Amino acid sequence: MNQEQKFLPRHDLDRLLQQLKEESYNCLGPVVRDGAIQYLPITDSSDLPAGVELDQVPAAYQLEFTDGDRLFNWSNGPQALKPLLFRPRENIWQVQRDSSGNLAFSQADESVEPTAVIGVRACDLAALELQDRHFLVPGAEDPHYKKRRDSLLLIGVDCSQPSDTCFCVSTGDGPDLRSGFDLAMTELEDGFVLRAGTKRGQKILDALNLSAATETQLQQVAIQSEQATARQRRLLPDAGVQKLLLQRPEHPHWQNVAERCTACGSCTSVCPTCFCFSEHSETNLDASVSQQVREWSSCFIPNHSNSHGHPVRADIASRYRQWLTHKLAGWQEQFGRSGCVGCGRCISWCPVGIDITQEVNKLVEDTG
Amino acid sequence: MSEQARPKVAVHKFSSCDGCQLALLNMGDDLLALSQLVDIVHFAEAGPVDEEQEVDIALVEGSISTPEDIERINGIRQRSKYLISIGACATSGGLQALRNMADTDNWVRSVYPRPDYLSVLDQSSPIADLVQVDLELWGCPVNSGQVIAALRDLLSGVTPRVDVQPVCMECKRQGVVCVMVSRNEPCMGQITRAGCGALCPSHGRGCYACYGPAEQVNSRAVSEHFIEIEVPVEEIRVKFGSINSNAPAFKRARDS
Ligand code: SF4
Ligand code: SF4
Ligand code: SF4
Numbered sequence: 001m002n003q004e005q006k007f008l009p010r011h012d013l014d015r016l017l018q019q020l021k022e023e024s025y026n027c028l029g030p031v032v033r034d035g036a037i038q039y040l041p042i043t044d045s046s047d048l049p050a051g052v053e054l055d056q057v058p059a060a061y062q063l064e065f066t067d068g069d070r071l072f073n074w075s076n077g078p079q080a081l082k083p084l085l086f087r088p089r090e091n092i093w094q095v096q097r098d099s100s101g102n103l104a105f106s107q108a109d110e111s112v113e114p115t116a117v118i119g120v121r122a123c124d125l126a127a128l129e130l131q132d133r134h135f136l137v138p139g140a141e142d143p144h145y146k147k148r149r150d151s152l153l154l155i156g157v158d159c160s161q162p163s164d165t166c167f168c169v170s171t172g173d174g175p176d177l178r179s180g181f182d183l184a185m186t187e188l189e190d191g192f193v194l195r196a197g198t199k200r201g202q203k204i205l206d207a208l209n210l211s212a213a214t215e216t217q218l219q220q221v222a223i224q225s226e227q228a229t230a231r232q233r234r235l236l237p238d239a240g241v242q243k244l245l246l247q248r249p250e251h252p253h254w255q256n257v258a259e260r261c262t263a264c265g266s267c268t269s270v271c272p273t274c275f276c277f278s279e280h281s282e283t284n285l286d287a288s289v290s291q292q293v294r295e296w297s298s299c300f301i302p303n304h305s306n307s308h309g310h311p312v313r314a315d316i317a318s319r320y321r322q323w324l325t326h327k328l329a330g331w332q333e334q335f336g337r338s339g340c341v342g343c344g345r346c347i348s349w350c351p352v353g354i355d356i357t358q359e360v361n362k363l364v365e366d367t368g
Numbered sequence: 369m370s371e372q373a374r375p376k377v378a379v380h381k382f383s384s385c386d387g388c389q390l391a392l393l394n395m396g397d398d399l400l401a402l403s404q405l406v407d408i409v410h411f412a413e414a415g416p417v418d419e420e421q422e423v424d425i426a427l428v429e430g431s432i433s434t435p436e437d438i439e440r441i442n443g444i445r446q447r448s449k450y451l452i453s454i455g456a457c458a459t460s461g462g463l464q465a466l467r468n469m470a471d472t473d474n475w476v477r478s479v480y481p482r483p484d485y486l487s488v489l490d491q492s493s494p495i496a497d498l499v500q501v502d503l504e505l506w507g508c509p510v511n512s513g514q515v516i517a518a519l520r521d522l523l524s525g526v527t528p529r530v531d532v533q534p535v536c537m538e539c540k541r542q543g544v545v546c547v548m549v550s551r552n553e554p555c556m557g558q559i560t561r562a563g564c565g566a567l568c569p570s571h572g573r574g575c576y577a578c579y580g581p582a583e584q585v586n587s588r589a590v591s592e593h594f595i596e597i598e599v600p601v602e603e604i605r606v607k608f609g610s611i612n613s614n615a616p617a618f619k620r621a622r623d624s
Contacts, residue, residue, distance in 0.1 A: 034572070035550040038543070059593070061550050078545055088541035260592075263584040264558035265533065269540030280529060283520050285401040296541050301533040302583045316584055351536070351548045351558055352593040 006210035009191040013045045025116035037077035056163035059353030072187045075163040080124040080272035089295040116153040122174030123343040127272030134275045156181035165344030167234035173341040175228040186221045234357045239338045242328040253362045258317035265298035267346035273339045375424040378410035382430025387509035388455035389413035395512045422447045431457040433492040445499040453495040456508035461614035465492040508578035508611045532583040539566040554599045559585045580612045587621030
């Protein structure tokens with residue numbers, strides 16, 4: 001890819017959105033709704049969260065409204081790209097019975113339109129890559145996921161304001177975009193430095209016909225990145241150390257977490273890499289139509305480990321242990337890397353504020 | 369259950385507000401479809417009254433709170449192949465079980481001019497305390513979608529699916545922004561059984577626990593967090609002691 005960086009003045013941002021529309025993309029971007037930043041449909045740049053800043057700490061997410069101009073001066077929202085691709089709940093196939101009793105099976109066929117998502121973060125993209133590896137195993141692709149994945153164009157933004165809960169530096173996934181984007185932006189005071197990551201991204205960049213970013217602007221990008229990196233305080237031990245969890249199933253600290261954890265499943269639901277689901281059928285009253293429904297599941301809920309009608313992991317300690325050891329150690333065997341990308345969502349959205357980095361550090365600090 | 373002999377269904381009422389029967393009436397078209405599939409022989413709120421018939425499926429609303437109730441529920445159990453208790457009153461004892469924490473005699477004397485006309489037990493009890501219950505559908509009121517799903521499963525000869533996951537799971541699947549995290553609203557969703565579709569959180573309010581305790585109830589963790597976000601202790605007690613105050617997991621939490 002041609003790594004040439006271009007500059008898009010702030011007042012020209014709508015040209016980018018216009019270009020996406022001309023290329024028939026629906027645009028999703030960060031929008032403030034119900035006190036949080038969410039990826040929702042946008043029509044122009046006035047829908048974006050100008051001046052919005054964000055304070056995230058364990059169990060608290062608080063937006064702050066300033067009169068600044070920056071649109072991306074916050075870290076992340078309650079969900080990454082996961083719900084756009086791996087739907088929280090969807091029909092995957094159905095069966096219909098006609099009047100003579102014959103059954104007809106059909107796959108659910110959702111129509112999907114090309115969609116551009118603006119404002120995607122480095123951790124979102126790292127997580128997406130892991131989800132891709134799970135749902136797009138060659139030869140066994142999930143057709144529902146794949147269709148939606150193929151329709152996405154991803155426009156990322158380098159993080160300038162990581163939250164207190166962010167630790168992507170220690171997982172090696174941020175705060176700058178590394179890969180997985182079509183187009184990347186760095187927001188500066190008066191505009192955006194743009195670089196393409198794919199041919200599709202390059203095409204859009206070329207169509208905008210922008211001048212090259214100046215030396216000063218590139219320096220500002222570098223300084224901003226250093227500052228964002230330096231802001232992060234939380235640390236997850238490196239992948240080799242994470243593997244130690246597998247050797248510590250009897251560590252007393254599992255019980256300590258279990259005393260604070262409510263097994264609500266919020267952490268796995270907001271985690272952009274968690275992929276567990278369950279399926280069941282929903283039949284209408286006269287049994288003429290039955291839908292096969294797939295929905296997000298969690299290792300914290302009872303039927304996740306059901307075997308012969310009983311949960312194998314019956315208590316909270318064993319469920320939390322399952323979550324952490326699978327995510328941090330088991331994934332390394334499955335996917336060649338830890339399943340945590342440092343987004344911090346499980347910390348801020350845990351209703352009782354359990355902090356994965358603290359718990360892991362406790363579990364690996366001594367010999368158990 | 370063959371085509372010719374349609375299964376018989378009865379809807380019984382004990383101490384309750386009738387809200388669950390109303391939830392059944394609110395099924396709309398599904399109620400018509402149901403009436404084509406089964407014979408509804410007893411459903412006072414809807415019309416047919418014949419409590420004495422033997423039935424395949426009995427839906428029971430309300431709690432047991434008078435000596436007469438005990439006799440009735442025993443009879444109903446004997447005449448019903450499959451018994452489903454529906455709603456908070458039938459599954460936990462309901463709002464009226466608040467009196468389980470008080471001196472019933474005293475209350476009766478202070479409220480009624482002629483307390484001798486009344487004959488009440490001093491506890492309001494869930495159906496399962498008296499007779500064997502085959503399926504419990506919680507909620508205040510019960511969700512008619514859950515009743516339909518259970519009936520359909522029974523008509524198909526499969527065991528009804530029981531959902532004991534917490535409300536948080538439904539909340540997250542619907543993309544509701546957690547009210548506890550974003551607005552400090554004390555929410556019982558973490559330890560409350562799903563089934564309502566996260567109704568309160570999706571309207572910006574904390575969950576009231578009307579679907580009763582989830583499978584895991586770490587009440588201490590929740591209470592300690594409520595204290596941290598400055599919810600007064602008395603208010604926390606009320607959270608565990610309202611609609612489902614008599615559910616064992618909530619009762620234990622309140623007493624501790
Ligand atoms: S760690 Fe927090 S979010 Fe996860 S299940 Fe436990 S209480 Fe819920
Ligand atoms: S484990 Fe927590 S911090 Fe790591 S990716 Fe999942 S939600 Fe983000
Ligand atoms: S609003 Fe309540 S039910 Fe929803 S995720 Fe938060 S704590 Fe759970």
